Amino acid sequence: MKIAVGAVIQEANTFSPVPATLESFERTFYLKGEEIPRKLGDSSTEITGFYDVFSGGRFEVVPTLAAMAVSGGRLERGAYNVLRDELISRLRSAGPVDGLLLALHGAMCLEDDDDGDGELLAEIRATVGSDCLIFVTHDLHANLTQKVAQLSDGVVGYHTTPHVDHRSTGARAARLLLRSLETGERPRNYFRKIPMMAPSVNMNTGRQPLGPIIQRAQQFEANPLTPSISAFWMQPWLDVEEAGAAVNVVCYGVFEDAFNPLKELGDAMWETRDQLSLTLWSARDAIRDAVRQNGAPNIFADTGDAPSGGAAGDSNYLLKELLSEGVADTTLLTLTDADAARKMHDAGEGSLLELRLGGAIDRTHFAPATFSGRVLRLSDGAFRYSGEIANGQQAEMGLAGIFEIGPLKVVVHERPVFTHDPALYRSVGLEPKEAKIVVVKTPTQFRACYEPFAHKIYELDTPGVCTTNLRQLEFKRIPRPMFPFDSDDVVETAQRSWS
Secondary structure, eight states: OEEEEEEEEOOBOTTOSSOBOHHHHHTTEEEETTHHHHHHTTOSSHHHHHHHHHSSTTOEEEEEEEEEOOSBSOBOHHHHHHHHHHHHHHHHHHOSOSEEEEEEOSOOOBTTBSOHHHHHHHHHHHHHOSSSEEEEEEOTTOOOOHHHHHHSSEEEEOSOSSOOOHHHHHHHHHHHHHHHHHHOOOOEEEEEEEOBOOOGGGOOTTSTTHHHHHHHHHHHTTSTTSOEEEEEOOOSOOOOTTOSEEEEEEESSOHHHHHHHHHHHHHHHHHTTTTTOOOOBOHHHHHHHHHTOSSSOEEEEEGGGOGGGTOOSOOOHHHHHHHHTTOOSOEEEEEEOHHHHHHHHHHOTTOEEEEEESOSSOTTTOOOEEEEEEEEEEEOOEEEOOSTTTTTOEEEOOSEEEEEETTEEEEEESSOOOOOSTHHHHTTTOOGGGOSEEEESOSSTTHHHHTTTOSEEEEEOOOSTTOSOGGGSOOOSSOSSOBTTSOHHHHHHHHTTOO
């Protein structure tokens, strides 16, 4: 039997000023054919999970395309076409395949299509035909659509956030495909939309309110008729027509077999809407509290400027606040600013500079400001993640370096990257464990890597396209009514009419 595997993973933020391009994928991974198993190897990716189940034995595994981008704005049509054509070409070259395992984020939007994942699946289904079994993986923050559910035989979502189960999710999807190949059974997706959107800062499956829902989903999965159940809370910065949280059941039976988990888990997800709100620290209060702490490091989550949610990572807001408060202890920050990074490299290590930093991309929320400092160290910006979330994956910041402003060490780099892993700071010779304050530009993912050694964690209310205050954003296309934009009674009536 012949099994094709692939991935096209891009998470869009439709409010982001950073368009997603082909380069966005090249900065994470963009692998073709046999490069995929060779370079991803033992990494924590869905692809590796596919191979865990299907490597060796009687199955021929055909690697097609594996591409993953840093989160950003809508994907440029030209870039999408290149990715699509590469994937389709390799599927055609493989000849008839019995099954396809495909990793998608579930929130890819094109510049001219809200449902990029659905469009890609439509092209794939037209290529491989109706007999081929297709199982898809999705991020817990995916926006599940009708097209994806109808065109695939099963959608399998992460059970964790922070996301530490990429590989095991891939293996779960692969085991469903194996079951269908061995038994001839063909499942289908039954899903229910929940009219709610919520900021991701308090979405943590290791605690309330998400943890018990995931545990209940896993209990339902013990039923062989419903072996995969996913709760998708959706990332909330998508102004698209099918927006909303969802619960999906991969069912080998009939709708009645899926009804109970759809009802119970959908109702439970709806009840999380207010619990997901979190009182955030103001920057000033967090700084004043952190400098009084006897321990370190104190982790500041810059929730508004998170590249993991599609932001540019070019905020200088916390940098200015830290200087205003006169912080005297070692503090680490990151900042995307290509022009500043190039000027640092032109000047060389040890140079004293007046450097304009911030607002390099997102001029709506941030304005450039000039800072005096020293180029402490320079780097080519390449490093590998080493934590649970993206272990073994390469990151490419472009030209990078440390701009030292007294006790503040600012890692300035050309291109946005995920900032959840201490490996970013360590790649330029900084050790987060030795700093008083460490800024991470991510609302939740950092916990998997930083929480084990953090003295205290502060989630900060900061500006940017990943703001936790969704009412600050101008939504025009989402279905209404929708929490938190409409009255609770009206939205509750809508969510209870699903059946």
